[in-house]
Amino acid sequence: MIDYGKDLFKGTAWYYARYRPLYPASLIRHLVDKFALDGEGRLLDLGCGTGQLVLRFQDWFEDIVGIDPEPEMLEEARRLSLEHRVSHVQWLEGKAEDRAGDLGSYRLVTIAKAFHWMDRETVLDLMYRHTVDRGGIAIIGNDSEKHEPLPWQLKVNEVVAKWLGKERRAGNSTYQPPTERFEDTLAKSRYQNIEKHVLPPYAVKWTTESIIGNLYSTSFGARRFFGDDLERFEDELRSALLAINPSDEFVEEQSIAVITGMKLG
Numbered sequence: 001m002i003d004y005g006k007d008l009f010k011g012t013a014w015y016y017a018r019y020r021p022l023y024p025a026s027l028i029r030h031l032v033d034k035f036a037l038d039g040e041g042r043l044l045d046l047g048c049g050t051g052q053l054v055l056r057f058q059d060w061f062e063d064i065v066g067i068d069p070e071p072e073m074l075e076e077a078r079r080l081s082l083e084h085r086v087s088h089v090q091w092l093e094g095k096a097e098d099r100a101g102d103l104g105s106y107r108l109v110t111i112a113k114a115f116h117w118m119d120r121e122t123v124l125d126l127m128y129r130h131t132v133d134r135g136g137i138a139i140i141g142n143d144s145e146k147h148e149p150l151p152w153q154l155k156v157n158e159v160v161a162k163w164l165g166k167e168r169r170a171g172n173s174t175y176q177p178p179t180e181r182f183e184d185t186l187a188k189s190r191y192q193n194i195e196k197h198v199l200p201p202y203a204v205k206w207t208t209e210s211i212i213g214n215l216y217s218t219s220f221g222a223r224r225f226f227g228d229d230l231e232r233f234e235d236e237l238r239s240a241l242l243a244i245n246p247s248d249e250f251v252e253e254q255s256i257a258v259i260t261g262m263k264l265g
Helices: 013-019 025-034 071-083 120-129 151-164 182-187 208-215 227-244
Strands: 042-046 063-068 089-093 106-112 131-142 192-198 202-206 250-254 256-262
Touching: 013 071, 013 208, 025 131, 025 256, 042 120, 063 071, 071 089, 106 120, 120 131, 120 182, 131 182, 151 208, 151 227, 182 192, 182 256, 202 208, 208 227
Parallel strands: 042 063, 042 106, 063 089, 106 131
Antiparallel strands: 131 256, 192 256, 202 250
16 A cells, blocks of 8 residues: 555645535435435444535434544534534544544445545455444445546646646655456455445536635645645636636536445344
């Protein structure tokens, strides 16, 4: 596993909480039905970020725990949980493999757009031991196989590469994507009944402001990477996007893939 260092998402949490697209209601319904959720048991969300996903399950569990290694993310998560009056949630700082002794047992473990940063085999082994019988795990991410980049997305990539270079930064290194599909990794674990389900596509609407804000929420496009060039970068990207669509409206079709496994006992 690559060690990207402690600053992987440093300075991104404020933007993460405000500019990351919300998960669709169809995802919540799918997991409620898949695991027959009824308001009982405990939920654990690994790599919880600012808590946008886990807070959507506030009515479906007695207790909720979110774990993330970035303290700034957890500060935003606490703010959002207070804002939404969710009192039965606990936020823990650290990596899943380091906090195993704090975990207890869970009915459902979720990992949303974070599994690629983890020591995947170790995490799955730990989570299996902390999953109750008939409970399970859900690994969630964008399904990009059917979606070609749109012209405005290609332009964003082009401008970012001009200012930050073609290699995708990640903490103190460059990003190395997993070589194995997540469903194959999960199939090697002790979880059973592995399934991949792609939810119906849905539209996400963007503006130049939200595109830039979302970029600043990422590990590779954090504001700190631009240094003194930040204002010039923003000006160039805004001009390039508005040249594509002067109305400042950009629509993207997204699909969410959910990979699930069960602990049958």
